[in-house]
Amino acid sequence: MQISPRTVASFHYTLTDDQGQVVDSSSGREPLTYLHGSGQIVPGxxxxxxxxxxxxxxxxxxxxxxxxxxxxxxxxxxxxxAAFQGVDDVQPGMQFQGRGPQGAFNVVVTKVEDDTVHVDGNHPLAGQALHFAIEVTDVREASDEELSHGHVHGPGGHDH
Incomplete structure (x- = not known):
């Protein structure tokens, strides 16, 4: 069976940056499983x-x-x-969720100076080319329930 809309695919991956450094990998873990066509992995x-x-x-x-x-x-x-009420020790690398006119957003603290905190709301990999090595391990038809919920159920997916 081939990967197409209405299928569930599982794959192992290694993601590297432009310098060849491993950013993320499924090595030593279960393959990543997703519902194809539902936007659960990056479009490319x-x-x-x-x-x-x-x-x-x-x-x-x-x-x-x-x-x-x-x-x-x-x-x-x-x-x-002062925007970080209830957090005594704000440090670089900490992640926070805020609310704005478009709804919830995530930021990462990049630097702390006296009474000023520098934050970045971009995804950590924004602006970077992604280099994937992929091995497809399984493809199956999605169940009606998975299609209606928009995600995979069971092993490698979500159980209700």
Whole structure:
């Protein structure tokens, strides 16, 4: 069976950056399982998965536009430390969720200076090309329940 809309695909992956450094990998873990066509993986990788079948091994380079997006300078901001009420020790690397006119958003603290906290609302991989090495391990038809819920159930997916 080939990967197409209405299928559940499982795959092992290694993600590297432009310098060849491993950013993430499924090595030593269960394969990643997703509902194809539901936007659960970055668009460029999902396009490359189309038509693949178990046993296929391939590499794909994904542009920032087809990955985690381009880096938006306006999402890098300085906010007063007072905005972090209830957090005594704000440190670089900490992640927070905020609310704005468009709803909830996540930020990462990049620097702390006196009463100013520098935050970045971009995805950590925004603006970066993604280099995937993929091995497809399984493809099956999605159940009606998975299709109606928009995600995989059972092993490698979500149990209700």
């Amino acid at each position: 990788l999902e396009k490359a998965m189309e038509g693949r079948q178990p046993g296929d091994q391939f590499k794909v380079d994904v542009t920032p536009e087809e990955g985690y997006g381009v880096h938006h300078a306006e999402l890098v901001q300085q906010v007063p430390r």
